[in-house]
Amino acid sequence: MxxxxxxxxxxxxxxxxxxxxxxxxxxxxxxxxxxxxxxxxxxxxxxxxxxxxxxxxxxxxxxxxxxxxxxxxxxxxxxxxxxxxxxxxxxxxxxxxxxxxxxxxxxxxxxxxxxxxxxxxxxxxxxxxxxxxxxxxxxxxxFDTALNTIIDAVDKIRDTASSHHRVFLVEVMGNNSGILALNAAAASGAEEVFMPERNEDLQKFEEKLRRALAANKSSIIIVAEGDQIGGAKEVFAYLKDKNLSDKVRVAVLGHMQRGGSxxxxxxxxxxxxxxxxxxxxxxxxxxxxxxxxxxxxxxxxxxxxxVKSPPKNMDYLKIIRKLSVY
The missing domain is CATH 3.40.50.450 (Rossmann fold)
Incomplete structure (x- = not known):
């Protein structure tokens, strides 16, 4: 040695x-x-x-x-x-x-x-x-602790979303990476995820959201803060322009994701x-x-x-969409 x-x-x-x-x-x-x-x-x-x-x-x-x-x-x-x-x-x-x-x-x-x-x-x-x-x-x-913090927060938000038949845009950290958002969405049962690594098909998202609202269903949408549209507030602003924001709420988790045992x-x-x-x-x-x-x-x-490699577990997107039936 x-x-x-x-x-x-x-x-x-x-x-x-x-x-x-x-x-x-x-x-x-x-x-x-x-x-x-x-x-x-x-x-x-x-x-x-x-x-x-x-x-x-x-x-x-x-x-x-x-x-x-x-x-x-x-x-x-x-x-x-x-x-x-x-x-x-x-x-x-x-x-x-x-x-x-x-x-x-x-x-x-x-x-x-x-x-x-x-x-x-x-x-x-x-x-x-x-x-x-x-x-x-x-x-x-x-990574694992941050994910558990997000999932715990989403579970609590879902209680309110379900009670009031609302859609919640939950913003998580990830300026240049959507790995946290992607994994959190898959594990928390979110209906959609927004992340920096891909272009959003906003027309399909609008159609999906309209169906959920028409059915009076609650939804959780996970949004990475560095998404190409912006964060959750920017997604909300987009929906407001489309007259789709009445039952939509925003929750920004912020730095709580970094803390904890x-x-x-x-x-x-x-x-x-x-x-x-x-x-x-x-x-x-x-x-x-x-x-x-x-x-x-x-x-x-x-x-x-x-040397940047492709994001991990992008195949989770297929699972999220397959299990979101709206």
Missing amino acids: VKIQNIAVLTSGGDAPGMNACVRAVVRAAIYHGIGAYGVIDGFNGLIKNQFKKLDYHDVSNIIQRGGTILGTARCPDFLHKKERKKAFINLQALKIDALIIIGGDGSFKGASIFSHEFDLPIIGIPATIDNDITGTDYTIG PSFLDRLNATLFGEQAVVELLQGNTNLYIGMHNNKVIASDINHTQ
């Missing part, structure tokens, strides 16, 4: 349930192998501003069940500049930190890869985003990913990210995440 004295771990980008479980796994795996562990405060900003915290066994006790991230996270435009990345490397050198683990999304991985090549610093990425849109892995940390699946996968990241570094590997394929933990070239 490669000799590493200290590793640092940071969380970057949007927070995702399970990040704390992953931090815990990284720190305790490092301690098991006799390596020092540092947490970087507020993502790449902490690297530049020299905000590190030495973490021991007890620092990561009782965090596996907590949402968010104890390390904090933030966007960091300054990291785009080589001068600022140089500051970050000097700060790592001062603490004799030999390797870096980044828990975040593809944007974070891109910055980390550039940083690694510039300064010959071993790095491993761990995918954490509720959108589950990282190429090459079937699963990202936070992580599910079993997010805790388990975060733990597996964090431990494997430390193992990869000790084996002398770098510029990899940890993922899941066919229920097995894998390590792949981190640059592959920059």
Whole structure:
């Protein structure tokens, strides 16, 4: 195994349930192998501003069940500049930190890869985003918890929709990805889904909605915030122009989708990913990210995440429409 004295771990980008479980796994795996562990405060900003915290066994006790991230996270435009990345490397050198683990999304991985090549610093990425849109892995940390949060909210909204024979446009997160919306729609029994990856056939949607309203039936429509029409409010405005909005209501779930105690699946996968990241570094590997394929933990070239693949499970659309009988 490669000799590493200290590793640092940071969380970057949007927070995702399970990040704390992953931090815990990284720190305790490092301690098991006799390596020092540092947490970087507020993502790449902490690297530049020299905000590190030495973490021991007890620092990561009782965090596996907590949402968010104890390390904090933030966007960091300054990291785009080589001068600022140089500051970050000097700060790592001062603490004799030999390797870096980044828990975040593809944007974070891109910055980390550039940083690694510039300064010959071993790095491993761990995918954490509720959108589950990282190429090459079937699963990202936070996805399952976010889905459960959405489904719980939709179940409650459906009670009101059914009681008043209304149509609810439920907006979920997903600026550039409709994977969350698609999976939530399939699992919650929604009648339709709007997502950025496809052009909406608005005429067919209008016809379907008219039939539902004529039959005095309730409906749930899941809308990704980055849909080509816009979010749920924009879809509502479109329906209003068509005189179809009288019994239509909007529910925007917002940032509640990011929060909450992580599910079993997010805790388990975060733990597996964090431990494997430390193992990869000790084996002398770098510029990899940890993922899941066919229920097995894998390590792949981190640059592959920059090549976008088709959205996962688009065949769910057929199921949603087949089971929506209006």
